[in-house]
Amino acid sequence: MESQDLRSAGLKVTGPRLKMLELLENTHGRHLTAEAIYRQLIEAGEEIGLATVYRVLTQFEAAGLVTRHHFEGGQAVFELERGPHHDHIVCIRCGRVEEFYDEAIEKRQRAIAEKLGFKLHDHTLTLYGECSRPGCQRQNSES
Amino acid sequence: MESQDLRSAGLKVTGPRLKMLELLENTHGRHLTAEAIYRQLIEAGEEIGLATVYRVLTQFEAAGLVTRHHFEGGQAVFELERGPHHDHIVCIRCGRVEEFYDEAIEKRQRAIAEKLGFKLHDHTLTLYGECSRPGCQRQNSES
DNA sequence: CTTTGAATTGAGAATGCTTGTCATTCCGTA
DNA sequence: TACGGAATGACAAGCATTCTCAATTCAAAG
Numbered sequence: 001m002e003s004q005d006l007r008s009a010g011l012k013v014t015g016p017r018l019k020m021l022e023l024l025e026n027t028h029g030r031h032l033t034a035e036a037i038y039r040q041l042i043e044a045g046e047e048i049g050l051a052t053v054y055r056v057l058t059q060f061e062a063a064g065l066v067t068r069h070h071f072e073g074g075q076a077v078f079e080l081e082r083g084p085h086h087d088h089i090v091c092i093r094c095g096r097v098e099e100f101y102d103e104a105i106e107k108r109q110r111a112i113a114e115k116l117g118f119k120l121h122d123h124t125l126t127l128y129g130e131c132s133r134p135g136c137q138r139q140n141s142e143s
Numbered sequence: 144m145e146s147q148d149l150r151s152a153g154l155k156v157t158g159p160r161l162k163m164l165e166l167l168e169n170t171h172g173r174h175l176t177a178e179a180i181y182r183q184l185i186e187a188g189e190e191i192g193l194a195t196v197y198r199v200l201t202q203f204e205a206a207g208l209v210t211r212h213h214f215e216g217g218q219a220v221f222e223l224e225r226g227p228h229h230d231h232i233v234c235i236r237c238g239r240v241e242e243f244y245d246e247a248i249e250k251r252q253r254a255i256a257e258k259l260g261f262k263l264h265d266h267t268l269t270l271y272g273e274c275s276r277p278g279c280q281r282q283n284s285e286s
Numbered sequence: 287c288t289t290t291g292a293a294t295t296g297a298g299a300a301t302g303c304t305t306g307t308c309a310t311t312c313c314g315t316a
Numbered sequence: 317t318a319c320g321g322a323a324t325g326a327c328a329a330g331c332a333t334t335c336t337c338a339a340t341t342c343a344a345a346g
Contacts, residue, residue: 070213070215072213089255089256089259089261091261092264098259098261100255100259102251102255104247104248104251105247105248105251105252108245108247108248109248109270112232112243112245112270113232113270113272116232116241116243116274117274117275117276118232118234118241118270118272118273118274118275119272119273119275120270120271120272121235121271121272121273122270122271122272123268123269123270123271124267124268124269124271125266125267125268125269126266126267126268127252127255127256127261127263127265127266128263128264128265128266128267129256129261129262129263129264129265130261130262130264131259131260131261132260132261132262133260
């Protein structure tokens with residue numbers, strides 16, 4: 001149950017937090033903006049404020065429950081942290097996001113950081129391209 | 144002379160554009176925010192508006208003269224496009240930016256995009272860590 | 287070296303995303 | 317079940333960036 005996830009993250013169990021976790025879990029593989037989460041909850045009849053969505057996402061991020069990505073375009077997208085690290089490839093036409101993991105790249109990154117005298121904390125790698133899905137068109141807003 | 148760079152980029156030669164190009168060229172290896180460029184020009188006695196700085200940077204970017212990076216932290220940073228492609232490693236304490244290039248990583252990226260059915264256009268790779276410079280402290284604003 | 291139209295500029299307003307404020311409400315312990 | 321602190325929602329505020337528009341500047345032509 002999600003309440004347990006919240007508790008073990010040191011967060012009080014509240015309605016908004018549960019609803020948001022639920023939504024994130026039922027949106028497998030998706031990368032949602034705060035706005036999109038807000039809209040979906042409102043449309044589902046929930047009573048929630050956009051400020052709360054942002055606040056809770058920030059808390060989730062601090063607790064390691066979600067990851068925040070800054071793909072190109074103003075809005076940040078949030079992704080439920082599930083399983084191991086991965087990077088992303090984003091379609092510049094339809095916005096679709098795929099995930100990938102490449103050990104060779106990871107290894108080179110560690111080597112580069114060490115060579116340059118950095119203690120590596122984190123990294124972001126995002127590829128941008130055009131995907132080959134049949135329905136790939138300039139679709140943007142996800143309701 | 145910089146005027147030639149502007150002309151060949153299809154841009155009219157104007158005072159603000161020349162000053163900005165000059166500043167970018169004399170700030171070798173640096174990654175500047177729009178705000179920083181604005182401040183430095185003002186301090187140098189130039190008469191320029193922040194809106195112009197943003198506008199011109201966008202034009203420079205479109206012309207391929209500069210690259211815009213979205214490192215963490217709200218502001219974008221701009222870098223004069225000089226020489227071949229490279230990625231970045233940023234110190235999370237002092238903000239210092241180093242550049243690197245790794246053919247193995249580039250090659251893997253192309254392979255990954257192809258495998259996932261994407262026509263690769265671009266990518267961003269940024270490593271974050273702590274550098275080992277003696278003077279590395281929470282220094283931020285660069286005047 | 288002037289004229290002249292279009293491009294560029296500066297100032298401030300406006301926008302879009304995100305965070306802060308604060309009174310009200312909710313959670314969970316006693 | 318009552319209580320205190322944390323969480324919430326509505327709205328204001330903040331920040332980076334873009335837009336608007338009248339005034340200025342550029343450069344091509346006369």
